[in-house]
Amino acid sequence: MTDPKAAITHLIDVMARLRDPETGCPWDQVQDFPTIAPYTIEEAYEVEDAIARGTPATLLDELGDLLFQVVYHARMAEERGWFAFADVAKAIADKMVRRHPHVFGEEDARTAEQQTAAWEAQKAAERATRQEHGTLAGLPPGLPALTRAAKLTRRAGRVGFDWPDAAAVLDKLEEEASELRAELKTPGQTPDTAALRDEVGDLLFVLANLARKLDLDPEDCLRGANRKFERRFGHIEEALRLEGKMPADVTLDRMEELWLDAKRRERNAG
Template identity: 50%
Template sequence: MDSVERLLEIMQRLRDPERGCPWDRAQDWRSIVPHTLEEAYEVAEAIENGDFDSLRDELGDLLFQVVYYCQFAREEGRFDFDDVVEGICEKLVRRHPHVFGDERVEDAKSQSLAWEAHKRREREARGSGLLDGVARTLPALSRARKLQQRAAAVGFDWQDIDPVFAKLHEEIDELKEALEQGGPQEAVEEELGDLLFVCVNLARHAGVDPERALRQANRKFERRFAHVERRLREQGREPSATPLPVMDALWDEAKEREKKR
């Protein structure tokens, strides 16, 4: 028995109606979705931390989620793990004719364009629109980037980054106007959404993953604020009772320390 077969057998044992685990038997398609998302994020975090010991474990946890869904499908007579593996194998071969067929591509960019073209033809064959199939459960920044990439693949995009900056300033002005007018909160929310969407466009044209950029910014904020808290503790102070100028000075201190590293 190989390791994959062993994992599939363990999953079946866990779901056994009589002798299985009560918690695992109680799960269904929807109940484990939050766990799947959590495991995917933990994989991403291990990669960003360069923690490959953790990554091995996290990839196992994520694989277990795939096996879980396949077990549900098997119990309902829909498909099984082998069907899933066979499906992705066929898709990869179909979408890489330059590897498994006679097509030729010049570089990674050309291959990416060819990949999107194959996907687009598959969607058209199903009668799907260009933006159909972009999961609504994706994080908003990632989904915005994906939507923009789909549109850009057919030429609906700015040619360079300069007009994106112009659009960014336009959206900032519209947000300011909505705030100054004191209109309904929905109007402010709409303008802020437009601004964030343009920021994703800016990131895309700069070759930056907006999700990763924001995660890095979050970490930087956490790191610097932790420095502020630590310095305040050394002074016997509480953040809530400390004037903002004092905390700002400690924040600047944290920035300077980072520059010297």
């Protein structure tokens, strides 16, 4: 088993060499926080994909890529005299100890539900310390929009501002769909782009909350739908390829037939 302390030290040294202003990599030398941030987000999604695939070797590789992003940001912060990787590691360790007094302190054991409530209370106290006031404070704007929608209304729900159940959310979904239809059917007028954006946004927001009410992650739901679409459309392309054709060569009805065939195959395989 690899020595974790030695491995981390080696990784930090590698990062320092890459950023060395004289002997480092030209690409790494010119990067800064804004240019690296998109890669950090991308690597987090690749970790999620590796988990979904269930391949340990891929997960190991992607976790390494994500860890490298943390080391990268810490190195840039150290160069500015802000903090170093050790400070990052200490800060998160201290936070976990602080948020788990039933493990590291003298409090009694908690159920999962009690720990969730205590965790949120501790987070609220930390936000107040940072002068982040209000029920919705502290939710990063950069979160995926569906995830942020679910988190916003989960926060609001804790103070009683919420739909009573999933059925009520479905009613709201039908209301929003009607408003979108009305916007599309205004006689003699070209649909207003801003109004359409607003109505579609409302639909997506309600859908995110429908998933929340069903104890589902809306991002996970959509990722699953994306994978399903890719799989079924791939079936269409492959079937047409065997016929010496491409999707652009056939009618929509023919592609729909193949789509339904893909669905039947999935049901039979399941």
